[in-house]
Amino acid sequence: MVKAGTWVEIRNIILEANERATNLPEDTAAKPLIMWVKGNLIQDSKIGEPVQVQTATGRLESGILEKIEPVVDLGYGQFVAEILEIRAKVRGALNG
Numbered sequence: 001m002v003k004a005g006t007w008v009e010i011r012n013i014i015l016e017a018n019e020r021a022t023n024l025p026e027d028t029a030a031k032p033l034i035m036w037v038k039g040n041l042i043q044d045s046k047i048g049e050p051v052q053v054q055t056a057t058g059r060l061e062s063g064i065l066e067k068i069e070p071v072v073d074l075g076y077g078q079f080v081a082e083i084l085e086i087r088a089k090v091r092g093a094l095n096g
């Protein structure tokens with residue numbers, strides 16, 4: 001059970017695949033348009049249930065409860081050792 005007031009992320013399907021514009025790329029058009037929103041849960045609920053949240057700006061949004069206390073993952077990828085070499089060369093060029 002997720003308590004009211006908990007920071008959560010919800011998912012809401014805005015348009016089903018068959019409702020999307022016809023001029024989209026084929027792979028995009030085949031998928032629904034989905035909105036993810038973070039906010040404070042209005043009432044106790046469980047993952048996968050329809051809920052309502054209040055966003056940081058005060059909006060009320062409805063959707064399916066997906067995540068509890070979601071983490072911001074910027075996803076810059078794996079470590080690349082060559083970038084350290086490039087950094088050293090750039091710093092050397094700028095400083096010397």
